[in-house]
Amino acid sequence: MEITVKVRRVPEQEGASRSVVGAESSGEMAGAAQPRTGKARTSTAPGYWQTYHMEAKPTDRILDVLMALKSEQDGTLTFRRSCGHGICGSDAIRINGKNRLACKTLVKDLGPGRAITLEPLKGLPVVKDLVVDMEPFLAAYRSVLPYLIADTSTTPTTERLQSPQEHARFEKTTKCILCAACTTSCPVLWTNPDYTGPMAMVNAHRFVFDSRDVAAEERFAALSDGEGVWRCRTTFNCTEACPRDIPITEVIGELKRAMIAQAL
Amino acid sequence: MKDAETRGGDPTTPAKTTTLSKLGLGGTLYRGSWGQWSWLLHRITGAAVFIFLLLHILDVATIRISPGAFNAVMGIYRHPVMGLGEAVLVAAVVLHALNGVRIIIVDAWSQGAKYHKHLLVGVVVVFLILMAGFLPVHLGNTFGWR
Amino acid sequence: MIPRRDPAKRAVVVPQRAELTSWVIMRVTGALLIVLVGGHLAINLMTGHGVHSVDFAFVSGKWASPFWQVWDLLLLLAGLGHGANGMRTVINDYVRGDRARLTWKLVMGVVVAILVALGSLVIFTHDPCPHGAPADLLPSFCG
Structure with missing residues (x-):
């Protein structure tokens, strides 16, 4: 069947002048970056809509559509992809206004007869076309110490045992693939680039509620400042966007309740 | 077969400024669901009621001027348009x-x-019930039916 | 791009638990306001002829009782507190530039402080029987 695909094209941005789709951006194309504390900026991200027509099957993935467009119509079209089956998280983009994985979204999922609109994720600097700079996202991830910190005060004599019940406590948050769909769907992030964001909180939860971990307090400290969990407005966009069905708002709520209990 | 149309001008022309982009809401609309819209409505109603509150404290403060002055200000509230407001x-x-x-x-x-969506349904239902109780009484007072 | 800000370079230094405190205060004042505003609306708009009955005599009658004075004071404090804290978040979200944000918040803070003072004054120094006022506007207990 014939489909129409509208893609947001953004010319390649050098680091300092990268603009953020959906937020303000540097007015000068080639000027220095303006931090959040700077003067008001004057334009949205530079770019334009490009419309393509092509043949596709209803069971084609949007990733297949992009690959076909790139190889047959426009080799300059730029996007990220890797495994192509929903596990690496590389191809999260905005499809018809919602964050989804391109490799897990089928043409038939998007309603017949509508143009398919593809845009880069909102709230992160755009590098080119559908590729965004993941560094701010990953910086937030690192800030919550996303690795097991076990008790090393004594030399262990047995394994660190964990019962199935203890594992179940955090099992849902082990599923994160760092695709950024959740964090870039959050209205808080769009207006506050410093917001820690849902993904970092999910990965904090994964360790905080792991019975083998002892560094919950350090992570709570990272999450309790002005840009941490208390900024969450329970908008639920993250839960809807997550391709791994992690109940993110619920997870953030568990963190909040644990932090209040600890504060008391 | 190459069949591409370019719309919106060349890449060096930035898109025009909009108020939305100044608010950090530029770009296209994110198609969030009930959670997103309920948050937005919560924010809009909160800001609106706050602005009203600032004016309301001032209008009640006119009671310090004189009984006549206060009653005159209250008279404004009795206008049908204010009643609807x-x-x-x-x-x-x-x-x-x-x-x-x-x-x-x-x-x-x-x-x-x-269960947040169920709770949202509950919010709407209770809202309709309360407004069904309030509006007849209030509009009755406003338009003199009572 | 908008780089992550160094917390050490904030325009104003805030304590670590400020955001948590704000979060809790919103819920506490919010719950309180359900009762305070609900009662306020019920008594003022749903009794008698609603707002048409609200005049100098009506308010004087209410404020003759310490119950309503305290109620209205709590309403004033909780309402302005809840609203101002909410608007603080809104200002933080939409106003760009450290100085502009601080200015908006300071102005709002000053306005709220003035209204708290004014409102408290109005409630607790209210004279229900002022000299020279027409008797038909006054509450019945002025005799």
């Missing part, structure tokens, strides 16, 4: 309050996030 205000307050209760439940109850 009050109905909108009460609707905003009730919606904000009920959604606020929903938010408290989502925060405090471990199952709250799971």
Whole structure:
């Protein structure tokens, strides 16, 4: 069947002048970056809509559509992809206004007869076309110490045992693939680039509620400042966007309740 | 077969400034669901009621001038247009309050996030019930039916 | 791009638990306001002829009782507190530039402080029987 695909094209941005789709951006194309504390900026991200027509099957993935467009119509079209089956998280983009994985979204999922609109994720600097700079996202991830910190005060004599019940406590948050769909769907992030964001909180939860971990307090400290969990407005966009069905708002709520209990 | 149309001008022309982009809301609309819209409505009703509150404290403060002055200010509230405005205000307050209760439940109850859409339905239902109780009385007073 | 800000370079230094405190205050004042505003609307708009019955005599009658004075004071404090804290978040979200944000918040803070003072004054120094006022506007207990 014939489909129409509208893609947001953004010319390649050098680091300092990268603009953020959906937020303000540097007015000068080639000027220095303006931090959040700077003067008001004057334009949205530079770019334009490009419309393509092509043949596709209803069971084609949007990733297949992009690959076909790139190889047959426009080799300059730029996007990220890797495994192509929903596990690496590389191809999260905005499809018809919602964050989804391109490799897990089928043409038939998007309603017949509508143009398919593809845009880069909102709230992160755009590098080119559908590729965004993941560094701010990953910086937030690192800030919550996303690795097991076990008790090393004594030399262990047995394994660190964990019962199935203890594992179940955090099992849902082990599923994160760092695709950024959740964090870039959050209205808080769009207006506050410093917001820690849902993904970092999910990965904090994964360790905080792991019975083998002892560094919950350090992570709570990272999450309790002005840009941490208390900024969450329970908008639920993250839960809807997550391709791994992690109940993110619920997870953030568990963190909040644990932090209040600890504060008391 | 190459068949591409370019719309919106060449890449060196930035898109025009909009108020939305100044608010950090530029670009296309994110198609979020009930959670997103209920948050936005909560924010809008909250800001609107706050602005009203600032004016309301001032108008009640006129009671310090004289009984006549205060009654004159209250007279403004009796105008039918103000009566309708009050109905909108009460609707905003009730919606904000009920959604606020929903938010408290989502925060405090471990199952709250799971049932947030059900809670939203509850908010709408209770809102309609309360407005059904309030509007006949209030509009009756406004338009002199009572 | 908008780089992550160094917390050490904030325009104003805030304590670590400020955001948590704000979060809790919103819920506490919010719950309180359900009762305070609900009662306020019920008594003022749903009794008698609603707002048409609200005049100098009506308010004087209410404020003759410490119950309503305290109620209205709590309403004033909780309402302005809840609203101002909410608007603080809104200002933080939409106003760009550290100085502009601080200015908006300071102005709002000053306005709220003035209204708290004014409102408290109005409630607690209210004279229900002022000299020279027409008797038909006054509450019945002025005799």
